[in-house]
Amino acid sequence: MRGTEPPVTPDGRYIVVRGRLWRKANPALDAEARQTLVADLMKARRAVRDAVRIRDDMSLRQARRSVNDAKVALGERGPVWWTDGAPDLNRRLARNTIYAEWYAALPEQP
Structure with a gap:
């Protein structure tokens, strides 16, 4: 994120980007x-970028x-x-999770 940090759930487990938990x-x-x-x-992400650029499927899979x-x-x-047994909500929309009320109370995101 450039400029501003994304919201972090109260328990510190996720950030919210475009309404989705990560x-x-x-x-x-x-x-x-x-x-x-x-x-x-970061090195691996650059390798993905480079493999896509040169259309190298094998390198892309490895990257x-x-x-x-x-x-x-x-x-x-x-x-x-x-370790508390809470489920993994990665990639789910915040509004459809236990964080829905917290997320709704946030200032509107850009």
Whole structure:
């Protein structure tokens, strides 16, 4: 996000982008590990961009695998990082979840 940070759910598990919940990285990751994983993710995203640009399907599949691997390692995908048994609501519309009332009370998003 450029300029403003997206809203974060009260429990700190998700950000909301265009009305949709996206799981945040595991806050238990130490700063160095998180920084390394974010760098890996950015490198993988650039590889996706480059593979699309040159229309290389094999490289694209590998790059997308690398993106997924980095996101799993960050805790944004795969098993949830919280331990209270709450379900994963990643990619769901906030208005259709337990966060609906909180989301409705937010100032209108651009």
